[in-house]
Amino acid sequence: MDTTILKVTEGGMNNYFKVVEEVFEQKRIKNRFEIQKGSNYFHLSSQLIAADFELGVLSTNFYNNIVVDRIANERPDYYHFNMIKEGKIMQDYDNEEKTAEAGTNKGVFVYNGGFPLKSNIPANQDYKAIVFKVSKQAIAEIMPEALPIIETLFENDEPTAYHTQLPIEMERLLTELYEFNSGIFGKNTMVLSRGLELFTMLLNSIKQLLEKDELHGLHIDDYNRLLxxxxxxxxxxxxxxxxxxxxxxxxxxxxxxxxxxxTLFDISVYQFFAQAKMDEAYRRLKTGKFTVMQVGYDLGYNSIPKFSIMFKKNKGINPSDVIPG
Structure with missing residues (x-):
């Protein structure tokens, strides 16, 4: 399947509009870009809330995979708050891939643009997401009480990223925002109204998570060390x-x-290692060159029955069933 690549320097919505105009060879109309090919579409719009404070709204179901390849920028004081309403994307930080999906603990993604980031939107999937792009200065002017939250999230403006879940009470507002965005009368003002409400509620939710020590971000150095x-x-x-x-x-x-x-792998260290052992066991057994006993002992198990139980729990079948007949 073909892939449409949008290579963009992280920053404001204008950076994104310039890229989609070039790739799709079509101009935006004011603050909206829309392309329709049969049942497939790509819609991107934006609203300027204040200087250095924008709301972007994306809706797409495209026949190609869409890869948004973001280049790190030089503004560590510029932040991006993404909320997925529908669908999922695969995100790649330094060649480590993670899934961010609506309705999960990866439905909200918050980061600054200090490191490269790739997002892959699978083809033929309804995907909807909004993003707030805002500078520290804009927050200081519009919502100064939120500055301590930002300074905690991005201490010393270090490149950092967080995942969390969209609070259920915000889902209705997000649905309404999309309904207004496709309307006619009062569209811009209603979208802005819901957008500001969502942004305020999101920051309050993050504040509560920080107070309970339930939100943990990763610096780019942490990513590299974990890899x-x-x-x-x-x-x-x-x-x-x-x-x-x-x-x-x-x-x-x-x-x-x-x-x-x-935080990064969504699994504990021991669970990851046990799962990796079972993946390797499956690979070796599938070759037909090893017995269950050989694989079990080679992978450090002193008890073959215990190895078999662990394998079936992880793979859903007995290890002997993997060996080609």
């Missing part, structure tokens, strides 16, 4: 792991390692 930790575990798949030793090896506390690993 090295993941590689280290996969390179030693036949052995056992000790989280304290791994933490010491990579100069990180055990609690931070466990928290950051869960």
């Amino acid at each position: 090295l930790i993941k590689k280290e575990m996969l390179d030693n798949i036949e052995g056992k792991i000790n989280v304290e030793e791994i933490a010491k090896q990579f100069a990180i506390s055990k609690s931070k390692l466990q928290r950051d690993f869960k």
Whole structure:
């Protein structure tokens, strides 16, 4: 399947409009860009709330995969608050892919533009998302009480990203925003009204999560370290792991390692390693070159029945059933 690539320097909505105009060879009309090909479409619009404060609204169901390849910018004080209303995207930070999807704990994505980011919107999928693009100065002027939240999220303007879930009470407002965005009379004012309400509620939700220590972001250095930790575990798949030793090896506390690993991979360190062992076991058994006993012992299991139970729990079938007949 073909892929449409939108390569854009992170920043305001104008950067995005320029790219889609060039790629789709069609001009926007004021603050809206719309392309329709049969049942497939790509709609992008924006509203200027204040200087350095914009609301972007995207609706698409396209016949190609759409990859938005964002280049890091030079404005660490410029922030992006994404809310997915419908569908999912695959996000890639430094070659590590994660799924962000509506209705999950990855439905809201908050970051500054200090690191490269790719988002892949699968073809033939209804996808709807809004984004607030706002500078620290704009927040200081419009909502100064929110500055401590921003300064906590992006301490020293370091490149950082967060995922969280869209609070259920905001889903109705998001639905109404999309309804108004496709209307005629009073469209702009109603979209702005719902947008400001959503932004305020989102910041309040983030504030509550921070107070309960339930929101954890990752600095780009944390991403890179976790990728090295993941590689280290996969390179030693036949052995056992000790989280304290791994933490010491990579100069990180055990609690931070466990928290950051869960944040990035959505799974604990031990669960990841056990799952990786089962993936490797499946691969080896599928070749037909190894017995269940050989694979179990080679992957560090002292008990083959225990290995078989773990394999079936993870893969849904017995390990002997994988071996070609």
